[in-house]
Amino acid sequence: xxxxxxxxxxxxxxxxxxxxxxxxxxxxxxxxxxxxxxxxxxxxxxxxxxxxxxxxxxxxxxxxxxxxxxxxxxxxxxxxxxxxxxxxxxxxxxxxxxxxxxxxxxxxxxxxxxxxxxxxxxxxxxxxxxxxxxxxxxxxxxxxxx
Numbered sequence: 001x002x003x004x005x006x007x008x009x010x011x012x013x014x015x016x017x018x019x020x021x022x023x024x025x026x027x028x029x030x031x032x033x034x035x036x037x038x039x040x041x042x043x044x045x046x047x048x049x050x051x052x053x054x055x056x057x058x059x060x061x062x063x064x065x066x067x068x069x070x071x072x073x074x075x076x077x078x079x080x081x082x083x084x085x086x087x088x089x090x091x092x093x094x095x096x097x098x099x100x101x102x103x104x105x106x107x108x109x110x111x112x113x114x115x116x117x118x119x120x121x122x123x124x125x126x127x128x129x130x131x132x133x134x135x136x137x138x139x140x141x142x143x144x145x146x
Contacts, residue, residue, distance in 0.1 A: 039081055039102040052112065052130040056104065059124035066126060070114055077126065078103035111135070 046053040056077055058066060066079040083099040108114075111133045118129045 039098045039100045041077075041102055041104060043104055043106075045106065051132055052109070054106070054128040054130065056126045056128075057124065058121070058126050061124070063121045066121065068119055068128070070108070070117070073108045073110070074105050075108055075128070075130075076103060076105040077128075 042057045044053075044055045046055075054075070054077075058079070058081070061079060061081050065082070066077065069076050069078075078101070080101045081099050108130065112130045113133050116131045120127045120129075
C-alpha cells in the first residue's frame, strides 16, 4: 500500500501539538486548583559506622512547625506546612505546591542511643543523627601470632 507524502501535513501536526501544550499550560487544572492537603515529605535513611542519618525534605517550613518524638522505639516526624497568603492581585493558573499536616514514622533499630539523638534544620532539610550504642559498632579483632 502506498501513502502519498505531504510535507506540510507534518508541520501542521506539530503546530497542533504546540497549541495544545500552550492551552493546557494556561488553562485551569481542576485537579490542582485547590490546595492539596496530603503532604508526604521525602526521606532518606543512611547507615554509617557510628550512626544512622535520617534526612527529610521540608522546604518552606519553620523549625517551630516541626515536631520530633520517639515512643516505643518509633521515631515520628510531624508538623504542618502552612499555606502562603493568597494573592489578591493575580489569578492562579496552576497550584501544585502542597500544604497541610504531615506525619512520617520509622521503627528504630534496637542499637540507637535515644538520649543522644541530634536534629539540625538547614536550607529546608531536617537531618537527624541517631548514634549507635558502643556494642553495636563493628569491632576489629586483631589476630596475634606466637
